[in-house]
Amino acid sequence: MKVKVIKLGNSHGVRLPKLWLQQLGLGEEAEMELVNERIVITPLRRVRSQWGARFEEMGKNGEDQLLEPGCTTSWDREDWEW
Structure with a gap:
């Protein structure tokens, strides 16, 4: 296209089609970089946005146990209310 x-103002810009913005899920902020003489714009993703789904998946697969099971304390076993 x-x-x-x-x-x-003191900068320059281009207009992006609304449909493209919707398809990319592009909000008010994006990541932009210059790669091999091309301007690359990617949606800004929240770092932890998928953690909830990943934790649920881990639980379903039985992968939600502590890596070091011996790291609990007496407080964890006796005082903490599960």
């Missing part, structure tokens, strides 16, 4: 580069 051919686009016009427009002046935005």
